Amino acid sequence: MIDGGLLVFLVVGAVGLGWFLGRRERKRSHYYEMGLRHLLNDEPDQAVATLVTELDFEKDSIDTHLALGGLLRRRGELEKAVFVHESVLNKARLDRATRNMVQIELARDYLQAGLLDRAETMSMNLAEENPEYRSESLKVALQVYEQERDWYRAIEIAQQVTGGAQESKIENAISHYCCELAELAIAEDNIEAATDHLTKAIGHNASNPRVSLLQGQVSLSNQDAKAAVRHFERVLVQNPIYVSESLLPLKSAYQLLADPDGYRQYLTQCLEQTPAMAVVLALGQVIEEQEGSEALARFIANQMQVNPSLRGFVELIEINLVHAEGRLAHNLTLLKDFAEAMVKEKPGYRCNDCGFEGKRMRWHCPSCREWASIEPLLGQDSD
Ligand SMILES: [Zn+2]
Numbered sequence: 429m430i431d432g433g434l435l436v437f438l439v440v441g442a443v444g445l446g447w448f449l450g451r452r453e454r455k456r457s458h459y460y461e462m463g464l465r466h467l468l469n470d471e472p473d474q475a476v477a478t479l480v481t482e483l484d485f486e487k488d489s490i491d492t493h494l495a496l497g498g499l500l501r502r503r504g505e506l507e508k509a510v511f512v513h514e515s516v517l518n519k520a521r522l523d524r525a526t527r528n529m530v531q532i533e534l535a536r537d538y539l540q541a542g543l544l545d546r547a548e549t550m551s552m553n554l555a556e557e558n559p560e561y562r563s564e565s566l567k568v569a570l571q572v573y574e575q576e577r578d579w580y581r582a583i584e585i586a587q588q589v590t591g592g593a594q595e596s597k598i599e600n601a602i603s604h605y606c607c608e609l610a611e612l613a614i615a616e617d618n619i620e621a622a623t624d625h626l627t628k629a630i631g632h633n634a635s636n637p638r639v640s641l642l643q644g645q646v647s648l649s650n651q652d653a654k655a656a657v658r659h660f661e662r663v664l665v666q667n668p669i670y671v672s673e674s675l676l677p678l679k680s681a682y683q684l685l686a687d688p689d690g691y692r693q694y695l696t697q698c699l700e701q702t703p704a705m706a707v708v709l710a711l712g713q714v715i716e717e718q719e720g721s722e723a724l725a726r727f728i729a730n731q732m733q734v735n736p737s738l739r740g741f742v743e744l745i746e747i748n749l750v751h752a753e754g755r756l757a758h759n760l761t762l763l764k765d766f767a768e769a770m771v772k773e774k775p776g777y778r779c780n781d782c783g784f785e786g787k788r789m790r791w792h793c794p795s796c797r798e799w800a801s802i803e804p805l806l807g808q809d810s811d
Pocket of ligand 1: 801
């Protein structure tokens with residue numbers, strides 16, 4: 429049996445020892461708590477004073493700071509993320525591996541904050557210094573050059589990025605950098621340079637539909653309608669989703685060849701593979717030109733049964749309006765205006781990766797910065 433006095437002594441002793449051992453930990457938690465409160469209250473100076481006070485300690489707390497910095501960046505609080513990572517880098521005693529880990533995080537902060545010069549310097553230095561971080565650093569630098577639209581430098585850096593699973597993604601990006609250069613050359617009427625860039629683009633991704641669209645454009649400006657048709661029609665094989673982007677210039681090419689039947693045949697073939705409203709409308713136009721408005725009405729009504737869409741609905745009202753009079757014409761016009769307004773509100777394009785929506789085609793998503801992730805919407809109501 430332990431007597432009462434000894435029991436009290438043992439309990440008090442244990443609590444005292446626990447308090448003594450936990451004191452340092454509590455002191456540190458106190459700093460974290462205060463620092464976090466300052467950060468969240470938008471008081472970066474005070475946050476410095478508290479968070480950084482304990483920075484010459486073990487690795488555990490540096491990991492905490494890295495997690496905090498990463499969290500702040502993901503939340504878009506970039507000034508605070510930069511502040512936390514810079515503080516760790518400047519104040520803590522770090523081994524090389526940890527310093528490099530903080531540097532890549534800081535380079536990402538700079539990039540997201542639009543501090544492109546700093547992002548470039550930090551990532552390029554890190555790529556030189558530590559082979560382990562080379563690929564990740566070069567990807568940060570690549571995004572800098574993409575934002576600066578420095579496509580030559582982007583190609584140069586992308587070719588140095590190595591890494592199994594990412595390889596096809598990088599190759600596709602290089603193909604698009606070449607397309608960007610080709611577009612610039614086309615704008616300057618430098619067809620020779622454009623052709624050269626497009627040949628390189630194919631070398632990096634032979635099934636990039638953007639290349640075919642640009643090659644078609646180059647052929648059209650050379651008055652080579654036959655070659656233009658060949659390039660534009662390749663899009664259907666490469667990715668039917670993008671056929672809608674080719675239809676307008678393809679029609680011009682067939683007009684140059686005076687071959688409306690060829691155009692109609694190709695559109696029919698497209699419709700078998702993609703239910704895009706753009707194809708339905710283009711084919712409808714040809715049917716109307718060749719067979720008249722009744723044939724068009726029949727065609728659109730049939731298509732609406734297979735793939736109902738708001739655009740098809742507008743088209744049907746328009747066809748019926750031609751023959752309507754008086755009150756019926758008035759009501760149909762109201763209905764058409766209403767449906768047209770609804771069509772206008774719909775986005776025409778959406779990014780598969782981040783959901784970004786827009787009215788026009790972009791090959792580079794302005795939100796998630798992926799290449800060729802934005803696609804024309806083919807579905808029920810959209811295009
Ligand atoms: Zn996106």
